[in-house]
Amino acid sequence: MFKDSLFKYFAIFCTSIGLIVLALLLFDIFSKGLTRIDWDFITNLPSRRPERAGILTALFGMMWIVTLTILIACPIGIAAAVYLEEYSSKNRFAKFIEINISNLAGVPSIIYGILGLEVFVRLLKLGNSVLAGSLTLSLLVLPVIIVATREAIKSVPNSLREASIGLGATPWQTIQRIVLPACFGSILTGIILAISRAVGETAPLIVVGALVYVPFVPQTPMDQFTVLPIQIFNWTSRPQHGFVVNAAAGIIILLLFVFLLNSIAIILRNRHNKRVKY
Amino acid sequence: MQKIKEKSIEAFLILCASITVFTTLGIIVILSIETFQFFREVSVFEFFTGTEWTPLFAIKKYGILPLVAGTLLTTLIAIAVALPLGLTIAVYLNEYADQRLKAVIKPLLEILAAIPTVVYGFFALTFVTPVLQKIIPSLSGFNALSAGLVMGVMIIPYVSSLSEDALSAVPKSLREAAYGMGSTRLQTAFKVMLPAASSGVIVSVILAISRAIGETMIVAVAAGQEPKFTFNPLQSIETITTYIVQVSMGDVPQNSLEFRSIFAAGITLFGLTFILNNISYWMKQKYQQKYE
Numbered sequence: 001m002f003k004d005s006l007f008k009y010f011a012i013f014c015t016s017i018g019l020i021v022l023a024l025l026l027f028d029i030f031s032k033g034l035t036r037i038d039w040d041f042i043t044n045l046p047s048r049r050p051e052r053a054g055i056l057t058a059l060f061g062m063m064w065i066v067t068l069t070i071l072i073a074c075p076i077g078i079a080a081a082v083y084l085e086e087y088s089s090k091n092r093f094a095k096f097i098e099i100n101i102s103n104l105a106g107v108p109s110i111i112y113g114i115l116g117l118e119v120f121v122r123l124l125k126l127g128n129s130v131l132a133g134s135l136t137l138s139l140l141v142l143p144v145i146i147v148a149t150r151e152a153i154k155s156v157p158n159s160l161r162e163a164s165i166g167l168g169a170t171p172w173q174t175i176q177r178i179v180l181p182a183c184f185g186s187i188l189t190g191i192i193l194a195i196s197r198a199v200g201e202t203a204p205l206i207v208v209g210a211l212v213y214v215p216f217v218p219q220t221p222m223d224q225f226t227v228l229p230i231q232i233f234n235w236t237s238r239p240q241h242g243f244v245v246n247a248a249a250g251i252i253i254l255l256l257f258v259f260l261l262n263s264i265a266i267i268l269r270n271r272h273n274k275r276v277k278y
Numbered sequence: 279m280q281k282i283k284e285k286s287i288e289a290f291l292i293l294c295a296s297i298t299v300f301t302t303l304g305i306i307v308i309l310s311i312e313t314f315q316f317f318r319e320v321s322v323f324e325f326f327t328g329t330e331w332t333p334l335f336a337i338k339k340y341g342i343l344p345l346v347a348g349t350l351l352t353t354l355i356a357i358a359v360a361l362p363l364g365l366t367i368a369v370y371l372n373e374y375a376d377q378r379l380k381a382v383i384k385p386l387l388e389i390l391a392a393i394p395t396v397v398y399g400f401f402a403l404t405f406v407t408p409v410l411q412k413i414i415p416s417l418s419g420f421n422a423l424s425a426g427l428v429m430g431v432m433i434i435p436y437v438s439s440l441s442e443d444a445l446s447a448v449p450k451s452l453r454e455a456a457y458g459m460g461s462t463r464l465q466t467a468f469k470v471m472l473p474a475a476s477s478g479v480i481v482s483v484i485l486a487i488s489r490a491i492g493e494t495m496i497v498a499v500a501a502g503q504e505p506k507f508t509f510n511p512l513q514s515i516e517t518i519t520t521y522i523v524q525v526s527m528g529d530v531p532q533n534s535l536e537f538r539s540i541f542a543a544g545i546t547l548f549g550l551t552f553i554l555n556n557i558s559y560w561m562k563q564k565y566q567q568k569y570e
Binding site: 003004007008010011015017018019021022024025028029075076077083084087099100104108109111112113115118122139142146170199201206229232233237244247248251255258262266 | 296393464
């Protein structure tokens with residue numbers, strides 16, 4: 001029994017290490033950066049002087065990237081999931097795609113960057129544009145959306161489908177009007193998690209050539225861009241103390257987005273789990 | 279008319295599903311072609327056995343081992359943190375903690391995996407390294423140790439959550455039988471539950487390793503950019519991923535040999551993670567069959 005309680009306290013200690021590090025990280029970043037955040041920091045363009053630099057272009061770049069990524073990745077991801085769950089009758093092709101998706105989910109994000117650099121930037125000649133960056137991130141978040149949507153579709157009971165088909169609806173009508181609306185909440189959760197992933201992603205965008213210094217806000221999908229994590233990376237790697245403070249302030253803004261998105265996802269998931277009881 | 283519509287929708291859906299296959303194919307084809315070009319100028323033997331990596335210097339040497347060593351070193355440190363912690367947490371949540379506590383702790387720990395990695399890089403460089411330097415004065419400003427430690431904390435939830443899922447999937451009868459035979463909680467947890475869930479636990483660890491190998495921003499910020507063939511964690515090193523970032527941020531002319539070296543580095547990285555992912559997928563299939 002002694003060993004038993006000894007392990008218990010050791011385990012509580014282990015669990016708290018993770019949480020303590022999390023708390024330390026947040027405390028460290030807030031104590032370094034919180035006082036730096038003001039309206040100017042958000043609306044200023046990047047600058048050589050740390051006290052005048054701001055994150056306006058990075059914020060707009062992020063909005064552009066996230067919006068385009070979701071517009072591209074959602075239809076494709078949901079369509080792929082619908083095919084795998086509703087059409088493919090567990091044939092070899094479906095099995096192959098399944099293995100493939102699980103593999104893609106484990107490919108390091110920087111490899112997607114290399115793919116994007118070759119295919120979108122150089123082959124399709126999109127240059128270091130918002131569009132090239134978004135296409136790259138779309139491929140990256142596609143497995144996230146597909147897996148979430150598949151889980152969502154699986155949760156829809158067969159009786160609904162059978163009732164719809166029995167009333168004379170075609171397979172697509174059943175999917176479009178019965179299955180997808182029934183599991184929309186869960187799909188949305190997956191999409192939000194994909195957005196959260198895209199917001200924090202840095203490495204692939206560096207490889208496709210997102211710039212460090214962009215003195216203007218992107219106006220079209222073909223413009224060059226930077227995003228918040230890249231701005232933070234750049235500030236972190238500079239020697240002057242002022243830029244470290246800027247990096248911490250940028251991180252606070254970035255974390256606000258990430259935590260907000262994740263909380264929405266959790267709330268949606270809980271509400272959905274409560275509401276739907278087939 | 280209706281039939282044509284249905285068929286064309288199905289064709290569109292198949293096309294979307296195929297995009298994932300094209301992505302994999304694209305990665306393999308692109309890395310292979312560029313690496314092939316690279317190996318027309320650099321010998322394969324030198325690449326895999328050379329202990330110097332200096333493509334950006336005047337005297338260019340292309341031995342990948344320093345980058346591989348850097349990658350393995352940070353991964354090793356990370357796993358040394360995440361495996362014992364993650365596994366203990368998984369056992370604790372599954373065997374000891376009550377449901378309400380588990381429902382709070384699990385999502386809290388998963389926050390660790392949601393934080394963008396550039397944030398961890400900042401934390402490692404500006405907080406962990408200075409603190410460690412007070413204990414180990416010889417620690418250099420960029421080092422594998424603090425990057426690896428922070429990365430280890432980041433991947434705790436990969437190990438703990440997936441292992442906990444595996445433990446939860448073990449049939450209740452096994453645990454009840456163990457208690458019935460008079461085992462203590464600890465004995466039940468480590469002699470019955472953990473062995474029964476072992477393949478799931480191994481899958482979680484493999485995924486965590488694969489994640490650590492491919493991790494970029496933490497090491498790019500905090501571990502340095504000096505490719506060294508060393509396993510000394512106190513020094514500045516360079517990982518495969520950092521090298522790719524370094525070249526992408528510099529102004530290396532495209533189509534030059536230096537530029538192509540990122541594809542050779544990339545295929546090494548892809549190969550490592552590809553093997554690990556396939557092993558874990560294969561193990562997952564096997565272990566799901568066992569209890570269903």
